[in-house]
Amino acid sequence: MVDLAAFTSMGADGIDAAMLIGAVLLEAAILYVGYGAVEEAFGQRVVERLRGE
C-alpha cells in the first residue's frame, strides 16, 4: 500500500500535500482542545441535565 515512488518523486507537490494534511491535523488539534474546553465548562451540567437532576 505504501507507494514509495510517490515519496521519492516528492517536490513542491509533496510540500503542498504535507501542508494540506498539516492543516487537517491543525484543525483536529484546535477542535480537540476547543471542544475539550467546552466539555470541561459545560459537560458536567449537561450530564446532570440528561440524568434528570
Place this chain on the structure above:
Amino acid sequence: MEILGLSLAMVVLFVGFGLLIGVLFGFFGMGGSFLVTPALLVMGYPTRVAVGSGLAFVFGTSVIATLKHRDMGQVDYKLGVLMIAGTTAGIEAGKEIVLHLETLGLAGSIISVTYVVLLGGIGAFVTYEALRGGDGGEGINDVDADDIPDIAKKIQSYRIPPMISLRGGVSVSLWMILGVAFVTGLLSGFLGVGGGFIRMPALFYLIGVPVPIAVGTDLFEIVFSGGLGSFLYALDGGVDLSIVLPLLAGSAFGARVGSAATSIVDEDEIKVYFGLMLLGGALAVAVREIGNVYGIDALNTVSLVLILGSALLVSGAVVYSSITALREERQSSSPA
C-alpha cells in the same frame, strides 16, 4: 453567503453529516470512509476527490477520537504498533491478489461478493453473539475470563515466545498478533477499505482485547493509515479542504460524544449496534452491486439511503442508550 467556497446550507449539511459520522466513529472505531465516500460520489464529486477527502476526514476524526480514547485509558499503543506492522504487510499482499485477479478479469465481481459476505457475516455473527451473551461485559478496561470469546482463548493458549502483555491483563504470542494483523490487512487491501469493521471485531474475538480498548487501538491504527492514504491522494490534488474542514468540525464533537458513550453503554449493546450497522452496510453494498450489474441507477440512491439511514438509526440508538444508562444509573444510586 459563502464559506470556503460553499453555500451556508452546504456547510451546515457537512457539519451535520460530520456530527453523525463522528458519533459512530468515536463509538465503534469505524464508519468514516464507509459513509463519506459514497455520499460525496452521489453528490457529484469526482472519485479521486471523494476518496481523498474521505480519507483526510477519517484521518482528522481518528486523531480526535484517539486522543479522547487515550484520555480514558483505552488505547494499547504496543498492540497498535504491532498491528500496524502486520496490517501493512497484509495490505500489500491483498493488493497483489487484486492485481492478479484484474489480469484474469475477475476482480470486480469477486471483491463485491466477498465484501457483502464478509460485512454481512461479521454483522450477523457479532449481533448473534451479543444477543446470546446476556448481560455480560461489565468491565471496561479489564476483561473477565468468561467474557473472552472461545476463539480468543484458543489463540491465547498458543504460548509461542515472545509473549506480549496487553491492556486488560491479556497475554498473547507476538506471532499470533502479527498473524491476525496480517489477515485483517490482507482483507483490507483486497477489499480496498480502511478495515475498521474487520479489525475491531478481530481484536476482540481473535485476540481477546476488551471492546473499548479494541475501539481505541483500532482508531490509533487508523491515524497512521488515514494519514498516509490522504497524503498520497493530496499529492494528486484529491483532498478538498472545503469538504474536509466542515465535516471535521461536526465529527470532532460527535467523536467526543461517541467515545464517551463507550464508557456508559453496556458492552453487549455496543456489539449489537455494531452488528446492525454492518448488516445495514452489507445490504446497501448488495443493492448497489445489483444496480451496477443490471444498470439501474436508482439502486445507487437506494444504497446511499440505506447506508445513511442505518447510520442515522444506529447513532441515534447510541445517544438514546447513553441517556437511558445515565438515568438508570441515577435511579439505582438514589436512596429508596
